Amino acid sequence: MNTAFNLLKYPMQARQQRLRWRWGSGLSGVLMGLVMGSGVLHGMRLELDALASEQDQLQSQNARRHAQARDAKVQQEAAVLAQRQQRWLERVQQHQQAWSRLHHAVLEEAGRQGWALERLQVDGDRLELQGRARDVQALAAAQARLSEKLQSPLTLASLAAIPADMADGQVSGMGHVFVWQGLWPSLPPSASRQSP
Numbered sequence: 001m002n003t004a005f006n007l008l009k010y011p012m013q014a015r016q017q018r019l020r021w022r023w024g025s026g027l028s029g030v031l032m033g034l035v036m037g038s039g040v041l042h043g044m045r046l047e048l049d050a051l052a053s054e055q056d057q058l059q060s061q062n063a064r065r066h067a068q069a070r071d072a073k074v075q076q077e078a079a080v081l082a083q084r085q086q087r088w089l090e091r092v093q094q095h096q097q098a099w100s101r102l103h104h105a106v107l108e109e110a111g112r113q114g115w116a117l118e119r120l121q122v123d124g125d126r127l128e129l130q131g132r133a134r135d136v137q138a139l140a141a142a143q144a145r146l147s148e149k150l151q152s153p154l155t156l157a158s159l160a161a162i163p164a165d166m167a168d169g170q171v172s173g174m175g176h177v178f179v180w181q182g183l184w185p186s187l188p189p190s191a192s193r194q195s196p
Contacts, residue, residue: 105145105149108149115142116133129179132175155181157179160176
């Protein structure tokens with residue numbers, strides 16, 4: 001026997017109960033979805049925060065590396081400049097020592113009365129001395145002594161006899177004009193640009 005009418009459950013109540021169950025299960029599904037979604041969003045936010053923190057650390061490390069590289073470059077440039085300046089100062093010192101040796105040697109040799117200096121010219125790394133001498137034999141000895149004092153060999157580039165009628169009163173008796181040439185410590189051509 002099949003009865004369509006049950007007194008324990010009225011059709012209206014059964015329908016309301018089904019609607020309540022549907023709404024309740026729908027709401028609980030939505031609530032569960034929201035809770036799970038918020039959990040996922042919270043997890044994603046934590047991961048994004050961790051990634052942002054890691055990115056900040058990497059950027060700060062990168063900035064430190066760039067600063068260290070700049071500092072190293074500045075230090076290297078300063079070291080190169082100091083080396084250039086040191087080489088320049090050494091060359092200037094050599095130049096001054098050579099001038100001092102030349103000055104003392106010429107003064108000493110001129111005191112021997114064997115020859116007289118008329119012209120001194122330095123062109124780059126070449127030294128040229130022009131003068132007059134009485135005796136050619138004494139001139140060779142003076143050339144050897146001067147070369148030794150200068151620590152650079154001088155060579156006789158030219159020697160000419162002056163006729164007696166062309167000699168002026170100041171250099172009377174000095175009838176030979178000579179030119180000595182030798183090496184001279186030159187300064188680097190770009191030194192003026194490198195110097196501070």
